[in-house]
Structure formats: C-alpha cells, structure tokens
Amino acid sequence: MSSCVLRSAWILLLCISSVQTENTVQSTTSAHVVHLGKTATINCDYNKTSEKETFRVYLRREQLLCSYFHQLKSWRKQSCKENIRLIWIPETEEVSFELVNLQINDTGVYTCAVERLTPPPVQTLGNQRTSLHVIAHPAVFVSCVRGSNGVSAILCASEGFYPAAVEQAWIRDGEFITYLNISNTFTHTKHLNTSAVHYNSSINPDGTHSLSLYLHLLTLTPEQVIYSCWVNHSSLSQPITVNISSTECSEKEDVWTGVIFISVVISFGVLIVILLTLEVQSLLQ
Incomplete structure (x- = not known):
C-alpha cells in the first residue's frame, strides 16, 4: 500500500515538474557596445522544449521594430525596419536579429520576445532585454590656421566622436602646456597666457560631436618646436597623439604674407588702370 502511495506521489511530482518546465519563460539580460556603422546581433533566448506549431518572434525598442511568424517550417514577415534582418538556425532552433549600419x-534597450500562438493558450516562451550602446571614436587632425585677430594659430580638431566626453591637450616639446578635461575646463601651465588658447564644440547632424582646440602662436621663432595634440576618449584603447612642427606654420605664414602682398599689388594695379582709363576718357571728351 505504501509503495503504491509513493509511486503515485512520484508520478504527481513528475507531472508538476513537467507543467513548470512547460510554463518556464526564458528571461535574460545582456549589453553590447558597438562602433558607429557596425553590426550587432541580438539573440532571442526562449524555451525550446515547449510544444509549438505556430510561434511569433518580435523585436521592440519603445515601439515594434520587427516581427515574424513561424508556421509549417517557414517564416512570414509581418513588418521590419530596413536595417534589421532575422537569423534562424533550424538545426538548433536558435533565433536572433541582426542590426546593420548602426x-x-x-x-x-531592445526587447526580443518569442510567443507560442498554437497550440493554445498563447504563451510567452522567452523575453530577452539587450542594452545597445553605439559609440564613435574621434578622427584627429592638426593644421596651421590664422585666427580672427590675424595671429597664427595651430588647430587640433577632433571630429565625429560619441559620447560627448573627451579630453584634449596641447603638448610642446614633450610637456603638457594646456589641458581640456571632460567638463570642458582648462588647466594651463603658469607660462601660458590663458588668452592664447580657446575651443569650439558642436554637435553634428548624425548625433556625434566635434571639438576644435586652438593654440595661438604669439611669436614664430626660427627654431623648430614640436607641438602635439593629445586626445583621449572612451571609445579608444589608448590616446591619440598627432604632431605638427612650428616651421610648418612659419612656412605657411610666409605663404600668407606673399599672397597678401600679391593681392595688394594686383589691387593697386587694377586701381591705376581704372584711373588711367577714366583720365583718357576725360581727355577724349
């Protein structure tokens, strides 16, 4: 009698366990960091042991982005954004979404869910949340420019980075002379006039950021001085350093002076021609 009771209790426990397995919802969370323009794959974990004739898988982020139905071993697309495609591996019944050109x-935060439609009742088999963070590393350029006051300056431009926090500094002959931290606050050496450096920041149409850091060269000496622009950003494995020589600015200054001189000469020549033309016309009259 006792053995029959134990056997019945064991069978009951197996049935309860089976029901619990059937109703188990796979719920997981993951995070991805992806560079601008690259591809990310969002997996959709779900209870593959559940019986399912027809099921639906969809991807959401605040609103529905992509939805597919699976029935009779084939997929039917309900709706989907252009940069999203479904990936299905029939051997393992694994399903995921691929997002391209991010x-x-x-x-x-993206949510991928798998729902069984038949046999009834409708049941959620899996619900996975994935945090996706798109970043962009800065492209760094240095050049000699002329400031609004006509004084020669060197420009360090960091373009197309995200998030906005960036560190940028000028180094002269291996020594930091000015530093712009992530809060856009300057730190200078005691020998540097604070009016000799300034910056401009902007947000680009694609949501990335740009920062231009100017260092005014109040005097150009014949001795060569190496200036380095140092940039650090969370998207970089190590800071970027780009060098420029003061002689490049001296040579460009000579070119600017030559251009200005030629422009003045041409303008003066044109003025003389106009005056002579007017004088000739007055004599002829």
Whole structure:
C-alpha cells in the first residue's frame, strides 16, 4: 500500500515538474557596445522544449521594430525596419536579429520576445532585454590656421566622436602646456597666457560631436618646436597623439604674407588702370 502511495506521489511530482518546465519563460539580460556603422546581433533566448506549431518572434525598442511568424517550417514577415534582418538556425532552433549600419540614435534597450500562438493558450516562451550602446571614436587632425585677430594659430580638431566626453591637450616639446578635461575646463601651465588658447564644440547632424582646440602662436621663432595634440576618449584603447612642427606654420605664414602682398599689388594695379582709363576718357571728351 505504501509503495503504491509513493509511486503515485512520484508520478504527481513528475507531472508538476513537467507543467513548470512547460510554463518556464526564458528571461535574460545582456549589453553590447558597438562602433558607429557596425553590426550587432541580438539573440532571442526562449524555451525550446515547449510544444509549438505556430510561434511569433518580435523585436521592440519603445515601439515594434520587427516581427515574424513561424508556421509549417517557414517564416512570414509581418513588418521590419530596413536595417534589421532575422537569423534562424533550424538545426538548433536558435533565433536572433541582426542590426546593420548602426547609428548613434540606435542606442537604447531592445526587447526580443518569442510567443507560442498554437497550440493554445498563447504563451510567452522567452523575453530577452539587450542594452545597445553605439559609440564613435574621434578622427584627429592638426593644421596651421590664422585666427580672427590675424595671429597664427595651430588647430587640433577632433571630429565625429560619441559620447560627448573627451579630453584634449596641447603638448610642446614633450610637456603638457594646456589641458581640456571632460567638463570642458582648462588647466594651463603658469607660462601660458590663458588668452592664447580657446575651443569650439558642436554637435553634428548624425548625433556625434566635434571639438576644435586652438593654440595661438604669439611669436614664430626660427627654431623648430614640436607641438602635439593629445586626445583621449572612451571609445579608444589608448590616446591619440598627432604632431605638427612650428616651421610648418612659419612656412605657411610666409605663404600668407606673399599672397597678401600679391593681392595688394594686383589691387593697386587694377586701381591705376581704372584711373588711367577714366583720365583718357576725360581727355577724349
């Protein structure tokens, strides 16, 4: 009698375990960091042991982005954004979404869910949340320019980076002379006039940021001085350093002076021709 009771209890426990397995919802969370323009794969974990004749898989981020139905071993697309495609591996029944050409505004939390439609009742088999963070590393350029006051300056431009926080500094002959931290606050050496450096920041149409750091060269000496622009950003494995020589600015200054001189000469010549033409016309009259 006792053995029959134990056997019945064991069978009951197996049935309860089976029901619990059937109703188990796979719920996981993951995070991805992806560079601008690259591709990310969002996996959709779900209970593959559940019986399912027809099921639906969809991807959401605040609103529905992509939805597919699976029935009779084939997929039917309900709706889907252009940069999203479904990946299905029939041997393992693994399903995922691939997002291509990711942009800054694709950053967010995505939810991939799998729902059994038949046999009834409708049941959620899996619900996975994926945090996607799109970043962009800066492209750094240095050049000699002429400031608004006519004084020669060197420009360090960091373009197309995200997030906005960036560190940027000028180094002269291996020594930091000015440093711009992530809060856009300057730190100078005691020998540097604060009016000799300034910056401009902007947001680009694609959501990335740009920063231009100017260092005014109040005097150009014949001795060669090496200036380095140092840039650090969270998207970089190590800071970027780009060098420029003061002689490049001296040579460009000579070119600017020559251009100005030629422009003045041409303008003066044109003025003389006009005056002579007017004088001749007055004599003829």
